[in-house]
Amino acid sequence: MTTMGFFNTRVVAFVLGVVLAGTAQASGGGAAWDKVPNRQADQAALQNGAKLFVNYCLNCHSASFMRYTKLQDLGLTQDQIKDNLLVTDSKIGETMNASIDARQAKNWFGNTPPDLTVIARSRAGSQGTGGDYLYTYLRGFYRDAEKATGWNNLAYPNIAMPHVMWELQGEREPQFDTIMSHGQETKVFKGWKQITPGTMTPAQYDQAMANLVGYLQWMAEPSQSQRLSLGAWVLLFLAVLIFSTWKLNKAFWKDIK
Numbered sequence: 001m002t003t004m005g006f007f008n009t010r011v012v013a014f015v016l017g018v019v020l021a022g023t024a025q026a027s028g029g030g031a032a033w034d035k036v037p038n039r040q041a042d043q044a045a046l047q048n049g050a051k052l053f054v055n056y057c058l059n060c061h062s063a064s065f066m067r068y069t070k071l072q073d074l075g076l077t078q079d080q081i082k083d084n085l086l087v088t089d090s091k092i093g094e095t096m097n098a099s100i101d102a103r104q105a106k107n108w109f110g111n112t113p114p115d116l117t118v119i120a121r122s123r124a125g126s127q128g129t130g131g132d133y134l135y136t137y138l139r140g141f142y143r144d145a146e147k148a149t150g151w152n153n154l155a156y157p158n159i160a161m162p163h164v165m166w167e168l169q170g171e172r173e174p175q176f177d178t179i180m181s182h183g184q185e186t187k188v189f190k191g192w193k194q195i196t197p198g199t200m201t202p203a204q205y206d207q208a209m210a211n212l213v214g215y216l217q218w219m220a221e222p223s224q225s226q227r228l229s230l231g232a233w234v235l236l237f238l239a240v241l242i243f244s245t246w247k248l249n250k251a252f253w254k255d256i257k
Helices: 043-057 068-074 078-084 102-109 130-138 202-220 224-252
Strands: 063-067 141-143 151-153 170-181 184-197
Touching: 043 068, 043 202, 063 068, 068 078, 130 202, 141 170
Parallel strands: none
Antiparallel strands: 141 151, 170 184
16 A cells, blocks of 8 residues: 655744843944834835935946846835936946946045945844844934044944935934943943934934835845735645545545455
């Protein structure tokens, strides 16, 4: 007698992240990563994120694997892209390249600004997703007179990049508590003190950064939503196929002992 076996494979996803909103200092330096709000199903938020990206990031950072025409997947028309998102002499069918000269950027900042097409996927770590890191990073700038740019970042200490959105956020100062750890004094980040206000409230700025990070996550994998949706249907199909095959096998061998 022949016996058929069927094996089900379960895929378990572990999301590693620190969701404490700036209550501790990361072990490797910098702030603990905050959990970024999910914007992947919010088309309006992604459109706003694309606008922020073009206005504030694309001056120095390229997204050389993303074409402007792909923004139509966010519900934008070609006319809207041309009128609102083409800030250089680029054509709508071209990739999103920075307007700055790479050699000049390296001279000014010490490093060539990285391409941001897949930055949200490349920055994942033990503290969370790449989106969590970017969300924490974009909200972690503070004034530092000892730096050439006048700015530093709690998530990326000694960063060469200036705070290009400081007018939106205003100026903030990190606050620390001093605790004793293994016989030594250790500074633990406890929150922010607003020095000068920005054009946005802190809540509005956090919302804008969530939209920007949402766009960076979408740009890193534009087909993610379709992939997840298709994956669910594939799993459902496999479940039905396995059940049908099991019933067929049972009926085929019912009279054989």
